[in-house]
Every structure is written in C-alpha cells, then in structure tokens.
Amino acid sequence: MTAAPAILPARSLADRLTATFWRHPRVLLAILLTPPLLWLGVVYLGSLAALLLQSFYSIDEFSGVVKQEFTLKTYAELLRPSNFDILVRTVIMAASVTLACAVLAFPIAYYAARYAKGHWKAAFYLGVMLPLWSSYLVKVYAWKLILAKEGIIGWAAERTHTSWIIDGLLSIPGLEGSSLSTSPLGTFAVFVYIWLPYMILPMQAALERVPNSMLEASADLGATRAQTFRTVILPLALPGVIAGSIFTFSLTLGDYIIPQIIGNSANFIGMAVYQLQGTAGNIPLAAAFAVVPILIMLVYLWLARRMGAFDAL
Amino acid sequence: MLSERSPLSLRAAAIGGLLFLHLPILLIFLYAFTTEERSFQFPPPGLTTQWFTTAWYDRPDIWPPLWLSLKVATIATSIALILGTLVAAAMTRTAFFGRDQISLLILLPIALPGVITGMALRSAFGIMDIPFSVWTIVLGHATFCIVIVYNNAVARLRRLSGGIMEASADLGANAFQTFRHVLLPNMGSALLAGGMLAFALSFDEVIVTIFTAGSGAEAKTLPIWMLDELIRPRQRPVTNVVAIVVFAATFFPILAAYYLTRGGSETAGMGK
Numbered sequence: 001m002t003a004a005p006a007i008l009p010a011r012s013l014a015d016r017l018t019a020t021f022w023r024h025p026r027v028l029l030a031i032l033l034t035p036p037l038l039w040l041g042v043v044y045l046g047s048l049a050a051l052l053l054q055s056f057y058s059i060d061e062f063s064g065v066v067k068q069e070f071t072l073k074t075y076a077e078l079l080r081p082s083n084f085d086i087l088v089r090t091v092i093m094a095a096s097v098t099l100a101c102a103v104l105a106f107p108i109a110y111y112a113a114r115y116a117k118g119h120w121k122a123a124f125y126l127g128v129m130l131p132l133w134s135s136y137l138v139k140v141y142a143w144k145l146i147l148a149k150e151g152i153i154g155w156a157a158e159r160t161h162t163s164w165i166i167d168g169l170l171s172i173p174g175l176e177g178s179s180l181s182t183s184p185l186g187t188f189a190v191f192v193y194i195w196l197p198y199m200i201l202p203m204q205a206a207l208e209r210v211p212n213s214m215l216e217a218s219a220d221l222g223a224t225r226a227q228t229f230r231t232v233i234l235p236l237a238l239p240g241v242i243a244g245s246i247f248t249f250s251l252t253l254g255d256y257i258i259p260q261i262i263g264n265s266a267n268f269i270g271m272a273v274y275q276l277q278g279t280a281g282n283i284p285l286a287a288a289f290a291v292v293p294i295l296i297m298l299v300y301l302w303l304a305r306r307m308g309a310f311d312a313l
Numbered sequence: 314m315l316s317e318r319s320p321l322s323l324r325a326a327a328i329g330g331l332l333f334l335h336l337p338i339l340l341i342f343l344y345a346f347t348t349e350e351r352s353f354q355f356p357p358p359g360l361t362t363q364w365f366t367t368a369w370y371d372r373p374d375i376w377p378p379l380w381l382s383l384k385v386a387t388i389a390t391s392i393a394l395i396l397g398t399l400v401a402a403a404m405t406r407t408a409f410f411g412r413d414q415i416s417l418l419i420l421l422p423i424a425l426p427g428v429i430t431g432m433a434l435r436s437a438f439g440i441m442d443i444p445f446s447v448w449t450i451v452l453g454h455a456t457f458c459i460v461i462v463y464n465n466a467v468a469r470l471r472r473l474s475g476g477i478m479e480a481s482a483d484l485g486a487n488a489f490q491t492f493r494h495v496l497l498p499n500m501g502s503a504l505l506a507g508g509m510l511a512f513a514l515s516f517d518e519v520i521v522t523i524f525t526a527g528s529g530a531e532a533k534t535l536p537i538w539m540l541d542e543l544i545r546p547r548q549r550p551v552t553n554v555v556a557i558v559v560f561a562a563t564f565f566p567i568l569a570a571y572y573l574t575r576g577g578s579e580t581a582g583m584g585k
Contacts, residue, residue: 018487032403036396047433054436111327115319131334142337148353254426270428290432
C-alpha cells in the first residue's frame with residue numbers, strides 16, 4: 001500500500017487557477033474587483049465628471065447651442081436674484097424638514113431602542129422599514145388624497161369645527177394656498193413624512209448603544225429624568241441624529257417630485273435642474289444647479305465633523 | 314433603579330408616530346373603491362369595484378409601462394447581483410490599499426440625491442451623444458442597486474466563519490468548487506434578500522429614471538406613467554388600482570427580505 005501524497009496533483013485548469021490564487025492573492029482580488037470598479041468608475045464617476053464638465057460650459061443665449069469652452073459664466077448665473085432665491089428656499093426647506101424629522105423621530109427611536117422587547121421590537125423595526133422601502137410615488141400620491149381641499153383633513157376639520165385653524169395657517173404670508181395641497185405647508189408635511197424613516201433608523205441605532213448603566217449612574221447621582229435626557233442621552237445620541245440629518249437634508253435638497261405635485265409650484269433646486277435640462281434645454285445651468293447640493297453636503301459633512309459628530313462613532 | 318415601564322406619553326408618541334407612517338397608505342386602498350372619479354372627496358360617496366375591471370380591460374396604456382418596469386428591474390437586479398457579490402467578496406477578504414475609497418464609491422450613488430445621479434448620467438449621455446433607450450435606464454438603475462446587494466452580501470460574508478473555506482480547501486476542493494458548494498449555499502438567502510430589495514428599488518424608481526429615459530412613449534416605466542397621471546389626472550381611481558399593484562410589488566419583496574435575513578445583526582433594509 002502506498003501512502004497518498006500530501007499534496008494532490010492538479011487535476012484541471014480550475015485546480016491550477018486555485019493554486020495561483022493561493023500563491024498570489026492579489027490576482028484573485030483584481031479579478032473580483034475589476035468588473036464592479038469598471039462599472040462604477042466608468043458609469044458613475046464618469047457621469048459625475050461629465051456633470052462637472054457641463055457646468056463649466058455655457059449656453060449661447062441667441063442660438064441655444066451649448067458652447068463647449070471653459071467659463072464660470074454659468075455659475076455666476078446662479079447668483080442672479082431669481083436663481084439665488086431658489087437656493088435659499090431649498091436650504092430653508094431642507095433645514096426645517098430635518099428639524100421636524102428629528103423631533104418626530106425621537107420618541108419612536110427612543111421607545112424602540114429602550115422599551116420595545118421581543119415581538120414589539122420586531123413590529124417597530126418592520127413598522128419603520130416598510131414605509132422606508134414602499135413606493136415613493138404611492139406615498140406622495142397618498143398625501144395628495146389627504147391634503148386635497150375635499151380630502152380627509154378638510155372633512156375632519158369641518159366635522160370638528162376647526163377649519164378656521166387651517167384657514168388661519170393658509171393665510172400666513174409665505175404659506176398661502178387655496179388648500180393644504182397647494183401651500184408650502186403641504187410640501188413641508190410630505191417631505192417630513194417621506195424622509196422620517198431615514199431619521200429614525202440611525203437614531204435608534206445610536207440610542208441602542210447607550211448603556212443602561214450610564215442611565216442608572218445618572219439616576220444614582222440624583223439627576224431628574226429631564227437632566228438625564230439633556231446631559232447623558234442627548235449627547236450620546238447626537239451621532240445618530242447627525243447621521244439621520246445627513247439623509248433628510250440631502251434628500252430634501254435634491255427632491256423635485258414632491259414640490260411638483262404638492263405645493264404652490266415655487267421652484268426648488270431639483271425642479272430647476274429638471275426643468276432646465278428638459279424644456280429649456282439649458283444643460284450647463286442644470287448641471288451647475290446640480291453641483292450646488294454636492295457642495296452644500298460637503299460643507300455640511302465638514303461642519304458635522306468639526307462639531308465632533310463622528311468622534312463617538 | 315430605573316423603571317422598566319415606559320412613560321405613557323412616550324409610548325403614545327411612539328405609537329402615534331408609527332400610525333403617522335402607516336395610515337396614509339391605507340387611504341390609497343380606500344380610494345381605489347370610490348365612485349367619485351373627478352375629485353378626492355372624503356368620505357367616498359359610494360363604493361365600487363369597477364375600477365379594477367376598468368384598469369384590466371379598458372386601459373391598454375397601463376400594460377407597456379408595467380412590462381417595461383419589470384424588464385428594467387429584472388436586468389438591473391441581475392447586473393447588481395453579479396457586481397455587488399464580486400465587490401463584497403473582495404472587500405471581506407483582505408485589507409488593501411484604497412478599500413475605504415471603494416466602499417465610499419459604492420455608497421455614493423444612493424448617498425447623493427437622485428437628482429444628481431440622474432443629471433450626471435444625463436450630462437454624460439449628452440456629451441457622448443448616447444440616445445435614450447431601455448439600456449440607459451438600466452445603466453442608472455444597476456448603478457444604485459449594486460450597493461443594496463453589496464450591503465446584504467458583505468454582512469453575511471462577515472458573519473461566515475473563514476474556517477469553512479479552509480475546511481473545504483483541506484478536503485481538496487478548488488476555489489470554484491468551494492464557491493459552488495460552500496460559499497453559494499451559505500450566501501443564498503442574503504443574495505435573495507439583496508436581490509429582492511434591489512428589484513423593489515428599481516421597480517419603483519422615478520427620480521433618476523426621468524433623466525435617463527428620455528421623453529419617448531416607449532421609455533415610460535410604470536412610475537413615470539403614475540407621475541403623468543398625478544400631474545394630469547383622468548379616472549383617478551384607476552391610478553389608485555395601479556398604485557396598489559406598485560405597492561404590492563415593493564411590499565412583499567421587502568417583507569420576504571426581512572424574514573430571510575432575520576436573526577442577525579445584518580437584517581436587510583437598514584440602509585436604502
């Protein structure tokens with residue numbers, strides 16, 4: 001009886017390739033990484049480069065043809081009062097939506113992180129995840145039904161004799177509209193609704209990392225509930241809030257469907273991009289508008305880092 | 314001692330928040346049965362099931378967008394499954410130069426607002442004179458679906474013990490046999506979950522699609538059809554019937570993905 005060799009002979013090409021992968025792990029790594037990196041590099045980074053390039057072109061005002069030479073003229077156009085208004089309006093909307101999301105998300109995230117157990121925990125998780133993933137357009141459409149003058153809110157207000165509250169809100173300068181669905185108030189409500197789950201999930205993750213012992217220590221040292229919340233829970237939850245706010249802020253900055261369907265058709269950055277590249281055919285200005293959210297988000301991330309939002313991660 | 318029971322106000326606010334997230338969607342179902350087709354009157358003056366038959370028989374404009382959306386979502390999901398798995402396999406193996414940059418690159422298409430991805434692709438098509446087609450839509454969709462598959466695959470691979478790969482090699486299997494008989498069965502449910510989430514995301518996508526579809530009628534996906542109906546409504550309850558279909562097409566894959574990956578730290582759907 002002969003002893004079997006410790007190393008099996010290579011039986012096929014596959015075996016020989018396996019040996020190569022074993023001796024040179026970089027070869028396998030390169031084979032694995034090449035297709036996805038080619039795709040993302042060419043399709044995505046290539047497109048972003050095209051976007052930047054287009055934003056430095058300009059459009060000939062008489063012929064409407066894109067002039068393919070480097071200029072900062074298109075960026076200067078962003079500072080025209082009518083265009084600058086769009087930027088300011090979008091940033092104000094994104095900031096207020098983010099704030100409202102943080103306030104609404106906190107009780108849900110806190111309850112799910114600290115008190116929900118077993119089945120309730122799963123229910124809370126699914127309860128946040130399903131609206132996050134379910135169809136964006138269906139959700140927007142649902143709010144068109146809700147906010148319509150003849151819709152459920154109007155009906156409920158009439159039944160409870162509180163229509164004057166809605167009328168009062170709709171007569172505030174800046175929020176005017178014939179109904180909630182044509183007022184900036186409606187746009188705001190829908191933004192908050194659609195992006196709320198994006199705030200809840202990171203907040204909950206951050207709150208789950210707050211150790212119970214710290215809360216007990218705080219109570220032992222005589223802190224009231226409010227003091228514990230302010231000095232222990234809130235600072236420790238801040239990274240989650242910032243992470244969530246990055247989503248809500250950036251998504252609101254870029255959205256162009258919601259203000260198109262609900263609101264007084266005041267322009268937002270996303271809508272400007274959409275209209276300029278479509279009917280107006282002004283791709284350079286559309287590209288310049290699209291670069292603005294990228295810049296704003298870079299500043300936002302930089303500020304968040306300066307404030308130490310990432311230190312605790 | 315901290316109380317284990319939650320304050321009533323907190324529980325009320327939490328449950329109220331969840332209801333706020335769910336009740337609006339129920340209205341979509343209610344309005345599919347209303348007899349009023351010109352306004353969104355509440356409560357509906359009467360209830361009928363006629364809109365389901367109308368949508369099925371009398372609205373041929375619904376079917377081409379539905380097929381197109383299914384086709385785009387299927388192709389985009391397939392591409393994303395391959396590319397996402399490859400990159401996940403590379404990222405869990407070793408530390409290498411540029412690893413962090415690559416994970417940022419994968420994340421970027423969903424981290425930046427859709428309008429930027431859309432406008433970027435639109436600019437590239439413009440510069441390179443690429444005509445709009447089904448393939449330009451697929452290009453965009455596959456790009457942001459990669460990260461969904463990647464997230465699911467990478468979480469599963471991290472949990473998988475490296476020991477089973479070594480055991481397989483010790484028993485004489487080559488890399489391909491190990492992939493086929495060890496890795497794939499272990500990753501199956503995570504890939505299925507990732508694939509379903511990617512499908513749901515692609516089937517429902519509208520923000521990027523508008524920029525990559527062009528204005529032709531043959532490039533109208535179901536969400537674009539719905540958007541047209543929202544802006545220029547006719548037979549509003551029919552839109553609700555289609556909305557229910559779209560809702561179901563995204564709802565069930567998500568639920569399935571949740572149950573497939575439940576019980577780990579890797580539950581699907583944490584990041585969209």
